[in-house]
Amino acid sequence: MKMRILLLAASLLFPAIAFPGLGAAQAADVEKPNLTIGVGGKPLLYYLPLTLAERLGYFKDEGLTVEINDFGGGAKSLQALIGGSVDGVTGAFEHTIRMQQKKQDIRAVIDLGRYPGIVLAVRKSEADKIKTVADLKGKNIGVTAPGSSTHILVQYAFAKAGLKQDDASFIGVGGGASGVAAMQKGEIDAISHLDPVISKLDELGLINVLIDTRTTEGTEQLFGAMNPAAVLYFKESFIQANPKTVQALTNAFYRTLKWLEKATPEEVAAAVPEEYWLGDKALYIKAFNASRPSFSTDGNIDDASRKAALNLIATTDPTIDPASIDLSKTFDGSFLAKAKSQ
Known part of the structure; x- marks a missing residue:
């Protein structure tokens, strides 16, 4: 009985010691525990959920070790995905549409920003x-x-x-x-x-x-409507080959969105690297308050928002034929649904 009490106390006070294999088991459960995510301008508030998921330890909680490659812009991180140097990208939703026209099956799994914030x-x-x-x-x-x-x-x-x-x-x-x-x-x-x-x-x-x-x-x-901004997207082939890994990343990002929904501006500023403040913490807080409405609260991309994104692309790129785009292939909501149910 004394031993049981001691073990119970240890599990409450030192869970990592009481269950030393938990993190390893989580990591072993995903197909690719070590992976790379590309981004184009990580310090920007547009990509704040990525930085928060990293800094709050939510990737590690899902058994993942995530390396983040920061490129000069979203187009460059997309190129890295197509070239195979990154596994996934936090980038603009419109890339999933543009690449479909180029016969590249790229799909978003969670929305991070409901407005562009630009x-x-x-x-x-x-x-x-x-x-x-x-x-x-x-x-x-x-x-x-x-x-x-x-x-x-x-x-x-x-x-x-x-x-x-x-x-x-x-x-x-x-x-x-x-x-x-x-x-x-x-x-x-x-x-x-x-x-x-x-x-x-x-x-x-x-x-x-x-x-x-x-x-x-x-x-x-x-x-004339909402327009989804930053999302987490992958090649469809990666999603098919690594569903548990994609689920783990979606879980981490959804948890981040829910944290961000309730966090104070001061908590957000404290969570990001100081260099993101551009030398002025008060300014960063002001910037966050200005951009706060742009962040998604539920991670979903509805039909109207997908159509608005398609209209944006079709208007700016004459090579895009709207009739040839299957918007259902731009967003896979199954991983988000499971993250919400958990």
């Missing part, structure tokens, strides 16, 4: 000349990377304004402080970017905002 802003010194999207003709516009979601959003706005996609020059400025530096140095006339970069530029008094998709109002004004 802001199109102009240099304040040019604000008297650039009052509308049409006024950007002939200008230099900074984006995280050509072909990334920040670039595509401007292309969509151009189409609505009657401009051609090559009516301006698009310059890759990266995903972090380099975007701020490009505006400070006068290398660009406008910028399509995300927080905390946008909030930093705003605080410095360098920009005037033209389009803001961090909010419901701004998103609906541009797209």
Whole structure:
């Protein structure tokens, strides 16, 4: 009896000691416990759920060791997935549509952002000349990377304004402080970017905002509906070969979304690396508050949102034939359903 009491006490106080094989058993249960995820601009709030899942230990809780490769933009992380150097990507949902047209079966399994969270802003010194999207003709516009979601959003706005996609020059400025530096140095006339970069530029008094998709109002004004943003996506072949691994990742991200839904801004700031603050914790908190509505709370992508994403792509890419796209193949909700049931 004394031994049983001691074992019970040990299990309550030191669960890792009482059950030393638990983590190993979890890791052995997934097909690929060591894997790599690509991302294009990890410090951006667009990808905050990825950083939180990592920093809060949720990947490890699922028996996974996740290496994160940070690229200069979402288009580059997509290229890494197609090339086979990463197993999955946290990137824009629209890539699942674009790649279907190219006969590549890429599928999202959980939504991380329900709004793009992208802001199109102009240099304040040019604000008297650039009052509308049409006024950007002939200008230099900074984006995280050509072909990334920040670039595509401007292309969509151009189409609505009657401009051609090559009516301006698009310059890759990266995903972090380099975007701020490009505006400070006068290398660009406008910028399509995300927080905390946008909030930093705003605080410095360098920009005037033209389009803001961090909010419901701004998103609906541009797209006429909701538009899913960052998701976790894989090649369908990887999903088929590694269903337990995909489930474990979906579990970790869904748990992160639920934590994020209730977390205070101070808790979020404390959870991310200090370099994400761009030297100003209060600014990071301000940026998070501005972008908070953009994060998904349930991870789902409904039919209307998928159609809005298809419309965005079809409008900006004449090679996309909407009739040839099967939207049911862009999102596999089975893993999310199981994560919710757990």
